[in-house]
Amino acid sequence: MAAGALHRSIRTIQLHGGSNDSASTKEFGNSSLKFISKGFAVDVKFLSNRSRSFSHCKMHVIRAISSHASVVDPIWSTSHVTTNFNQNTSIESSLILIRHGESMWNEKNLFTGSVDVPLTKRGIEEAIEAGERISSIPVNMIYTSALIRAQMTAMLAMTQHRQKKIPIIMHDESIQAKEWSQIFSEETIQQSIPVITAWQLNERMYGKLQGLNKEETVVKYGKEKVHEWRRSFDSPPPNGESLEMCSQRAVAYFKENIEPQLQNGRNIMVAAHGNSLRSIIMYLEKLTSLEVTNLELSTGVPLLYIYKHGEFLKRGSPVGPTEYGVYAYTRNLALYRQKLDEMVQ
Numbered sequence: 001m002a003a004g005a006l007h008r009s010i011r012t013i014q015l016h017g018g019s020n021d022s023a024s025t026k027e028f029g030n031s032s033l034k035f036i037s038k039g040f041a042v043d044v045k046f047l048s049n050r051s052r053s054f055s056h057c058k059m060h061v062i063r064a065i066s067s068h069a070s071v072v073d074p075i076w077s078t079s080h081v082t083t084n085f086n087q088n089t090s091i092e093s094s095l096i097l098i099r100h101g102e103s104m105w106n107e108k109n110l111f112t113g114s115v116d117v118p119l120t121k122r123g124i125e126e127a128i129e130a131g132e133r134i135s136s137i138p139v140n141m142i143y144t145s146a147l148i149r150a151q152m153t154a155m156l157a158m159t160q161h162r163q164k165k166i167p168i169i170m171h172d173e174s175i176q177a178k179e180w181s182q183i184f185s186e187e188t189i190q191q192s193i194p195v196i197t198a199w200q201l202n203e204r205m206y207g208k209l210q211g212l213n214k215e216e217t218v219v220k221y222g223k224e225k226v227h228e229w230r231r232s233f234d235s236p237p238p239n240g241e242s243l244e245m246c247s248q249r250a251v252a253y254f255k256e257n258i259e260p261q262l263q264n265g266r267n268i269m270v271a272a273h274g275n276s277l278r279s280i281i282m283y284l285e286k287l288t289s290l291e292v293t294n295l296e297l298s299t300g301v302p303l304l305y306i307y308k309h310g311e312f313l314k315r316g317s318p319v320g321p322t323e324y325g326v327y328a329y330t331r332n333l334a335l336y337r338q339k340l341d342e343m344v345q
């Protein structure tokens with residue numbers, strides 16, 4: 001990333017990050033400060049520290065290194081990633097969406113929602129197979145929900161990636177967690193992929209249906225009612241979230257956090273859930289509330305979108321690294337794959 005671009009992005013962090021970026025206040029008396037913010041290791045020098053508020057303090061960014069390692073991806077070093085902060089409309093990036101592999105409650109046919117259940121052996125295999133399918137598609141950053149089934153899926157999928165970078169979960173829950181998970185080798189950072197976890201991408205909260213058997217629920221409440229709870233846009237299950245409510249947090253998160261990364265040329269994988277992804281797909285494909293009722297997502301099947309000119313172009317699901325079709329979609333994908341091929345020779 002060009003230095004100017006990096007500085008602009010840090011300024012954005014100051015403006016929008018504010019208190020979330022809470023640098024350790026005990027360091028405020030110093031004239032300089034190091035901190036990690038939104039995946040950037042930042043060195044700053046304070047020009048004025050009269051304000052006690054971090055977000056209002058005037059500062060000069062001396063150095064900012066991406067701790068979101070693969071943002072500056074060596075394999076992409078001559079590509080658009082280095083030049084894309086100037087709103088270049090030719091920027092193109094890949095977005096992979098993947099619903100987690102089969103979970104232990106999918107297997108038992110129980111409503112799961114916000115309950116944090118792991119993958120079955122089959123789910124693990126699905127995640128690995130998904131990884132093979134996307135193994136030649138660039139991934140610079142990963143977003144997952146806060147739930148283990150999505151996180152397992154992302155991690156297992158990345159074991160198959162030909163780039164061989166290591167996905168590392170970013171811990172932003174406290175200043176200490178941030179400090180204690182720092183990496184001190186730039187080379188190691190470059191070999192890592194940041195994994196951002198966000199509760200907003202969690203499965204819809206299924207209310208009083210959580211833990212109930214789906215078939216038994218149909219017997220008790222009728223097929224129509226249960227279908228309405230499961231697939232309608234705006235009818236919430238008892239005490240739970242409707243798809244619309246789930247969409248209010250998931251799509252808002254996508255727009256605020258993921259879309260800007262795509263706009264900056266970063267290739268993203270999102271590992272999440274049937275309904276949080278349905279709501280995101282509804283946004284990407286501009287589906288109506290009626291159309292989304294027919295949208296079903298299989299476990300462990302990755303979906304590829306190309307982001308270009310502010311539009312999301314659906315590219316279906318890659319079949320595998322040996323399949324040529326998907327890489328012919330765009331020149332960048334073909335070049336990326338070619339570089340991977342050259343690396344193994």
Ligand SMILES: O=C(O)[C@@H](CO)OP(=O)(O)O
Pocket residue numbers: 106110111112113114203206230274275
């Ligand atoms: O139980 C759940 O949390 C979801 C996804 O598995 O089920 P449904 O398909 O009914 O939305």
